[in-house]
Structures are given as C-alpha cells and as structure tokens.
Amino acid sequence: MGTLPTIRINLDSSEPAYRQIAGALRTLLVDGTFAVGYQLPPVRQLATDLGVHHNTVAQAYHILADEGWLTLRRRHGAVVIERCSPKPTPEVRSAFLRRLRELGAEAKAAGLAPDVVADTMRAVARHFVERRLARG
Amino acid sequence: MGTLPTIRINLDSSEPAYRQIAGALRTLLVDGTFAVGYQLPPVRQLATDLGVHHNTVAQAYHILADEGWLTLRRRHGAVVIERCSPKPTPEVRSAFLRRLRELGAEAKAAGLAPDVVADTMRAVARHFVERRLARG
Numbered sequence: 001m002g003t004l005p006t007i008r009i010n011l012d013s014s015e016p017a018y019r020q021i022a023g024a025l026r027t028l029l030v031d032g033t034f035a036v037g038y039q040l041p042p043v044r045q046l047a048t049d050l051g052v053h054h055n056t057v058a059q060a061y062h063i064l065a066d067e068g069w070l071t072l073r074r075r076h077g078a079v080v081i082e083r084c085s086p087k088p089t090p091e092v093r094s095a096f097l098r099r100l101r102e103l104g105a106e107a108k109a110a111g112l113a114p115d116v117v118a119d120t121m122r123a124v125a126r127h128f129v130e131r132r133l134a135r136g
Numbered sequence: 137m138g139t140l141p142t143i144r145i146n147l148d149s150s151e152p153a154y155r156q157i158a159g160a161l162r163t164l165l166v167d168g169t170f171a172v173g174y175q176l177p178p179v180r181q182l183a184t185d186l187g188v189h190h191n192t193v194a195q196a197y198h199i200l201a202d203e204g205w206l207t208l209r210r211r212h213g214a215v216v217i218e219r220c221s222p223k224p225t226p227e228v229r230s231a232f233l234r235r236l237r238e239l240g241a242e243a244k245a246a247g248l249a250p251d252v253v254a255d256t257m258r259a260v261a262r263h264f265v266e267r268r269l270a271r272g
Contacts, residue, residue: 010231014155014199023238030241063150067245088247093256095146096243100260102159103239105166107232109203111224114264120229121261124236125254128244 005033009050017052021060029069029080031131040070040078141169145186153188157196165205165216167267176206176214 007024009017028034040046043061047054061078064070068083104117112120143160145153164170176182179197183190197214200206204219240253248256 008234010227013231016152019150023235023242026245027238027241030244069245085245086247091146092243092246092248093252095149096239096246096248096253097256097260098144099159099239100236100256101263102163103232103235104260104264105163106159107228108166108264109162109205109221110228110232111222112228112232114267116229117232118261118264120233120236121257121264124233124240125257125261127237128240128250128257129254131250 007050009052011051017050018056018059018063021046021050021052021057022063025060025064026067026069029064034080036080036082038080039076040080042077143186145188147187153186154192154195154199157182157186157188157193158199161196161200162203162205165200170216172216172218174216175212176216178213 005028007021007028009020009024011017013020025034025040034040040061041049043057044054047057050057061070061072065072065078069080070078071081072078100121104121107117107120108114141164143157143164145156145160147153149156161170161176170176176197177185179193180190183193186193197206197208201208201214205216206214207217208214236257240257243253243256244250
C-alpha cells in the first residue's frame with residue numbers, strides 16, 4: 001500500500017466532503033501520482049485521517065470506481081486500474097466552461113481581484129500543458 | 137421583475153442542483169447582469185422552469201442571501217442588494233487554486249485534451265481581465 005500524499009478537505013465548505021475527497025483523489029489519478037496497481041488506504045483509515053464518517057470516504061471511492069479509476073474488492077480494498085480516456089461529449093467542454101466561469105465568479109465574490117483570478121487560471125493552464133510536454 | 141437570463145442546470149450531474157443554481161446566479165451577480173434592485177423570479181416560478189423542487193431554489197437563494205447578494209422578503213421575494221466585496225482570506229486563493237486544478241483534472245478525466253483544458257482556462261482568464269478593463 002502506498003503512502004497517500006496529503007489531501008486536504010474543508011469541512012466548513014458548502015461543497016460536500018465526499019465530493020471534495022473524490023476531487024482531490026481524481027486530481028492525483030489524472031496527473032499520474034497514483035499509478036495502476038496503487039492501493040488506496042482503507043476507507044476507515046482515510047476517514048479517521050480526514051475526520052469524516054467512513055461512509056463519506058466510501059462514497060468518494062464509489063464515484064471514482066464508477067468513473068473507471070478504481071476496482072473495489074472486499075479483501076484488497078481500492079486499487080487503481082487501467083483506464084481509457086473516454087471520448088468527450090460536446091457537453092463536457094461546455095459544462096467545463098460554465099463551471100470555470102462560476103468558479104472564477106465565486107472567487108471574485110469572495111474578494112479575489114480579477115487579475116488574481118486570471119493569473120491563477122493561467123498558472124493552472126500552464127501546468128496542464130507542461131505536464132503533457134513532460135510526458136511527450 | 138426582470139426577465140431572468142436563461143440558466144441551465146444538469147440534473148444528471150453529481151453536483152447538487154441547489155449548488156448549480158446558486159453558481160449560475162452568482163456568476164450573473166458578479167458580472168453585473170443583475171444590478172442592485174433587480175428582483176429575482178419567485179422561487180416557485182424558477183423551480184417550475186428548471187424542473188426542480190421549490191425547496192431547491194429556496195436553498196440556492198438562501199446561500200446567496202447569506203453571501204450578501206440578496207435580501208429575501210416575504211412579500212417582495214429575492215431582491216439584489218448592494219454588496220461590498222469582502223477582504224479575501226489567504227485560504228480563498230489556495231482553495232481557488234485547488235478547485236481549479238480539480239476542475240481541470242475532472243475535465244481531463246472526462247476526455248478533454250490537456251490543450252483544450254488549458255485554452256479554455258486562458259479564455260476564461262481573459263474574460264475576467266477584459267471585464268475589469270471595460271469597467272475601468
């Protein structure tokens with residue numbers, strides 16, 4: 001079983017904890033930090049680490065299993081499996097655009113200056129392209 | 137009461153409908169489409185338009201009222217009020233950065249190419265800076 005890179009969730013957020021956990025783990029899956037065969041920590045252990053109910057972690061693992069990232073086996077726990085990237089539907093890009101705008105608006109509503117919103121988006125954009133180049 | 141620009145939600149999304157509604161309305165509030173004094177449609181009307189339970193819309197309005205965007209009065213419904221931008225806490229930027237990365241990872245997991253993820257982020261970044269310039 002690998003050591004889990006620290007993931008953080010915010011229990012005060014209006015975003016449900018299981019979605020925060022799934023989002024944080026998905027990011028590590030997408031960027032290859034979790035390779036095929038990697039065994040995620042048992043549900044109860046991660047739940048204790050994060051201070052949430054074990055059902056909350058189980059729900060996050062199920063989301064990722066439904067997306068094809070994990071296999072959940074009673075004795076072996078959650079293991080990362082080979083996953084083929086799906087063909088994106090047209091809705092994927094429009095939903096992504098909409099959610100980006102909303103996330104930016106939310107940050108601006110929380111007091112971030114438009115320049116900071118824009119710079120942060122550009123930095124993350126750069127990160128996505130650089131990862132691709134680094135992998136050829 | 138103004139005409140509400142069309143907002144769209146996706147009932148198949150794992151993102152709860154009340155959060156989608158709040159997110160869509162917040163975007164219109166942040167970019168000034170809804171000015172001070174604008175009266176949002178009654179809860180039941182918007183609920184019918186979107187095909188959700190009226191409590192779902194009420195929950196979205198309450199979130200926005202808590203954030204200082206709206207006043208909710210029994211006879212007048214939801215009205216946009218003057219709102220001062222809060223001073224952002226250090227957590228706001230780090231949470232924004234984290235959620236941007238997660239949103240990008242989610243789009244990539246759904247099949248979008250890294251270049252498309254990056255280009256979409258840059259386009260939205262430009263939108264935030266241009267709006268600021270347009271308003272001086």
